[in-house]
Amino acid sequence: MNSLSNSQAWRLLVVSLPTSAATARMRLWRGVKALGAAALRDGVYLLPDLPGLQDALQALAADAAGEDGRVWVLSVYATDMEQESSYRALFDRTSDYATWTQELATARAAIGDADEAELLRLARRYARSLEAIRRIDYFPDAASRRADAHWRDFHGAIDRLLSPGEPQGARGSTPRRDPGQYQGRHWATRRHLWVDRVASAWLILRHIDPHATFLWLEDVRDCPADALGFDFDGATFTHIGDRVTFEVLVSSFGLDEDRALSRIGQMVHALDVGGIPVAEASGFEAVLAGARERLSDDTALLDEIGRVLDSLYAHFARPRLR
Structure with a gap:
């Protein structure tokens, strides 16, 4: 019985495998390691009782049972606050974050000499590697927040090298715009397009102003007075708070309910300023980097990457399978 009113529930996996089941033992070890389980002793593993972990534990138990193992999955509670604290301490990822941060600092010091x-x-x-720690950090604390801050600094430094002039997040809200007032306009952004700019230009053409024309600026101070600037400091549309320009445009023109655009926005956000990883992000980034190597003309780059984004939009717009 739970003797602590707010005690965390825990799951205990107890496994005894035959001596001959070496392969099954290795699978079990890899499985509990991937979940970040604490080994209390050989064959006894502790995890917090969280919805996302129950199926994974049951799968490990079923695999061991299929190898003629003896398996128990038990619900347990700490008997007092001292034991509760000792359980939680088994999942303290401070040292993991510290190691990651040290390695990141070494990489950060050398990025000035790195190519794209x-x-x-x-x-x-x-x-x-940060996401791998986050996945098993069941009780995030100050160490997690410090790691996030180091990651934002590192990612920002890389962005400044890849895309000089990257805007800073402005304060304020996102006013709703009337699309009818933004047709056939001139739009301007920094040349040598990267993630947020190319995605924003695609969004403008496909969903806001299909007759838009674009200016690719060497210096944003040369932006014409009649052009709508985007994705640079002082532009009409740029980063606001923690939202990137693509997300600001989506919100400004009332496109928030478009699920496919929302998914693309998550991808752009992850690549531009960091955050929750998106499965498709690394592939899109690789395609964009390769296209940018091949194409020096930003209009040609937008045309090519626009087709990639068209395909991603169709992919994200598909009905979800149940």
């Missing part, structure tokens, strides 16, 4: 391909590789590598 290496910068992208580093960004993907450290995003994946």
